[in-house]
Amino acid sequence: MPGKMRVETTVNGEAVEFLCEPRQSLLECLRDILSLTGTKEGCNDGNCGACTVIMDGRIVTSCLVLGVEAEGSQITTIEGIAGAGRLHPIQQAFLEGAALQCGICTPGFIVAAKALLDENPNPSEHEIRLWLANNLCRCTGYDKIVRAVQSAAAI
Amino acid sequence: MRAFEYASPTTKEQAVALLNNQWGETEVLAGGMDLLSLMKDDVTRPGRVINIKEIKELHGLQYSPSTGLRIGALVTLQELLENETVRKEYPSLAQAAEGVTSPQIRDLGTVGGDLCQRPRCWYFRGGFGLLAQDSSGKSLVLEGENKYHAILGNSGPAYFVNPSSLAPALIALGAKIRLFGPKGARDVAAGQFFVTPKTNQEREYALKTNEIVTELLVPPTGGARNATYEVRQKEALDWPLAAAAVSLKMSGKNVTSARIVLGHVAPVPWPVPDAEKFLAGKTVSEQVAQDTGGAAVTGAKRLSQNGYKVQLARVAVKRAILRAAEGGA
Numbered sequence: 001m002p003g004k005m006r007v008e009t010t011v012n013g014e015a016v017e018f019l020c021e022p023r024q025s026l027l028e029c030l031r032d033i034l035s036l037t038g039t040k041e042g043c044n045d046g047n048c049g050a051c052t053v054i055m056d057g058r059i060v061t062s063c064l065v066l067g068v069e070a071e072g073s074q075i076t077t078i079e080g081i082a083g084a085g086r087l088h089p090i091q092q093a094f095l096e097g098a099a100l101q102c103g104i105c106t107p108g109f110i111v112a113a114k115a116l117l118d119e120n121p122n123p124s125e126h127e128i129r130l131w132l133a134n135n136l137c138r139c140t141g142y143d144k145i146v147r148a149v150q151s152a153a154a155i
Numbered sequence: 156m157r158a159f160e161y162a163s164p165t166t167k168e169q170a171v172a173l174l175n176n177q178w179g180e181t182e183v184l185a186g187g188m189d190l191l192s193l194m195k196d197d198v199t200r201p202g203r204v205i206n207i208k209e210i211k212e213l214h215g216l217q218y219s220p221s222t223g224l225r226i227g228a229l230v231t232l233q234e235l236l237e238n239e240t241v242r243k244e245y246p247s248l249a250q251a252a253e254g255v256t257s258p259q260i261r262d263l264g265t266v267g268g269d270l271c272q273r274p275r276c277w278y279f280r281g282g283f284g285l286l287a288q289d290s291s292g293k294s295l296v297l298e299g300e301n302k303y304h305a306i307l308g309n310s311g312p313a314y315f316v317n318p319s320s321l322a323p324a325l326i327a328l329g330a331k332i333r334l335f336g337p338k339g340a341r342d343v344a345a346g347q348f349f350v351t352p353k354t355n356q357e358r359e360y361a362l363k364t365n366e367i368v369t370e371l372l373v374p375p376t377g378g379a380r381n382a383t384y385e386v387r388q389k390e391a392l393d394w395p396l397a398a399a400a401v402s403l404k405m406s407g408k409n410v411t412s413a414r415i416v417l418g419h420v421a422p423v424p425w426p427v428p429d430a431e432k433f434l435a436g437k438t439v440s441e442q443v444a445q446d447t448g449g450a451a452v453t454g455a456k457r458l459s460q461n462g463y464k465v466q467l468a469r470v471a472v473k474r475a476i477l478r479a480a481e482g483g484a
Contacts, residue, residue: 005161022161022204025191045192047392049259058233058262064191065263066184068161069206112258133391134257 009070011036012080020067026060027051029067030077038078040104042136049135052108053077059115061134078107081114090114090152099148101139109135113149122153156194163206167213167335167369173205174365178358183207183367185229186263189272198282199273213267213369218244224373228267232320233258235266245373246482247324247381247400254320254385257392267368269321270332270348271360274422275394276304276315284355286312302460303396306468308421309456313351316419317359322349323400323418324383326426330373336366345371346416349423359422379404382479385418386467395419397464399451399471401479408438408480415451415475420468427451430472439480441473448472 004019011034018033027044030036030053039062042050046064053062054076081088087095090113100106109132116123116131123131128149129142137145164170174181182201184190185208193199207213213229218240226235235241236252255261255269273279278287278295287295296304296314304314325332325345332348334341348361362368381402385395398418404411413434417425430451437443448469455465 021158023156023158025156045195046188046260049257052259059259060263061259064187066161066187066191066206068163069184069187069208115258130256130391131258134259 005068007068007071009073009075011075012077018067022066022068024067025063026053026055026065026067026070026075027062029070030062030075033067036077036079038107040107042104042108047134047136048105048108049112049132050105050108052111052135054111054115057115059112076111078111081110088114089155090117090149093148093152093155094145097144097148097151099140099144105135105137105139109137109145113152116149117153123149125150156191157197157200159194159201160203161206162203163209165209165211167207167210167367170205170207170210170367171336171365173203174367176364178356178364181205183271185265185268186231186260188260188264188268190268193273193280196280196282198280207367216241220375223375224371226266226371226373228368228370229265231262232264232266232269233261235321236261244376245324245328245381247327247383247402247479248321248373250383250478251320251324251385251398251400254383254387254395254398256390260392266321266371269319270368270371271362272318274315274359275318279315285315285352285357285359286355287314288312288355297458300460301458302463303394304458304461305421306452306455306457306461306464307417307425308351308423309458312353313359313422314458315359315422317349317421317423318394319349319418319424320385320395320398322424323398323416324381325371325373326416326424327400327402327414328373328376328379328381329402329414330371332368333370333372334362334366335369336363340369342372346424346426351422376402377404380479380482382475382482384471384475384478386471397467397471399468399475401472401475403434403439403476403479405439405480410434410437410439413447413476415447415472417451417468417471420455420464427472429453434476439476441477444473444476444480445469447476
């Protein structure tokens with residue numbers, strides 16, 4: 001069996017290094033090696049978006065990225081979204097708008113929404129829905145999620 | 156995922172030296188959107204994975220009015236659709252990339268990967284092989300669940316549809332695919348890149364086992380108006396049910412010559428020369444576009460569940476023509 005490889009990367013602004021097998025996804029490395037369990041595993045196949053993180057300024061499904069591919073990259077997970085002791089406006093809007101029920105999809109939605117609002121601070125409802133097309137929620141029916149993103153955009 | 160050996164070469168020479176002469180033993184990793192899910196599903200079990208993303212010359216996109224567009228194989232779908240020149244000169248490519256409605260996939264998925272992704276046929280993905288046959292060699296598709304399968308080029312043994320978003324537009328635009336192997340580079344016309352396999356051991360593209368796609372070369376349009384139109388079940392993340400890309404040389408509203416290529420309807424992207432001839436010399440109108448769509452599907456053969464795709468392909472052609480004539484380059 002191939003041995004472990006050493007990976008140096010930056011997660012939520014902090015330089016980190018870890019050892020992983022080539023077959024371990026970035027999602028597994030974040031959760032199981034770096035103990036950043038905020039990022040969730042849903043389908044583990046790129047369909048549901050629960051594992052969405054920001055990698056070098058772009059949102060990616062971390063289940064479809066190998067840990068070894070993260071070498072030298074900048075990664076932001078849900079743990080890096082909130083400020084010191086204060087929720088990010090998107091998180092606050094999800095909370096106040098009850099834009100979650102079971103919560104498994106929520107970190108992925110919030111990370112994806114942050115990337116959207118960073119690039120496009122005033123998206124239309126249609127743009128929000130299209131952007132979040134690769135994030136699935138089986139509880140809310142999406143309306144409250146879309147409204148939470150709209151209300152965060154309005155702040 | 157099963158264990159594998161991982162290599163991340165920095166030159167294309169190193170990369171092809173790591174490939175071998177058997178499909179499936181070694182796989183090339185670009186965006187990983189398809190490969191990693193195939194590996195997780197245990198459909199593909201490589202002993203070695205070669206990450207080509209560290210090869211700098213496979214990145215980047217350049218345009219010159221005299222030679223056209225050069226797209227590195229590792230350009231992402233997002234980079235392609237954000238490029239101003241692509242949007243202006245080659246809207247059919249931007250529209251096709253936009254059809255991949257997941258930002259997560261567009262950010263990692265590459266143009267080379269779009270061409271080399273494996274079919275989405277659920278029998279193939281379920282482990283029944285590329286040709287989806289039972290143990291006696293009988294097709295599972297013909298009497299099975301075939302609502303997303305081929306309506307053209309479906310005399311067997313392959314019934315899957317080519318999944319590439321960009322291929323119809325690339326073929327309509329007369330693009331070439333540059334491949335690199337141990338003997339150096341060779342160019343293949345985009346229309347020749349895709350092949351219909353006769354056995355489960357073959358692949359559905361013209362790459363040799365020790366070659367990689369390095370770039371796409373799209374000639375100048377010469378003013379040809381081009382567009383892609385995809386018909387899909389929903390606007391959000393989904394594969395098209397039928398698509399058409401057209402490239403029209405026009406004089407005013409009159410079409411002097413046309414290239415029309417269907418996607419997602421056959422094991423390979425499907426040029427429709429009869430429809431091209433029908434459209435040439437005509438003035439674009441809704442009726443002419445519709446009749447061209449009809450000419451495009453005259454050879455279609457319905458399977459038990461996919462007859463609806465004939466109408467969708469017809470409509471895709473009609474709308475692609477109207478879209479090209481209205482806007483496009």
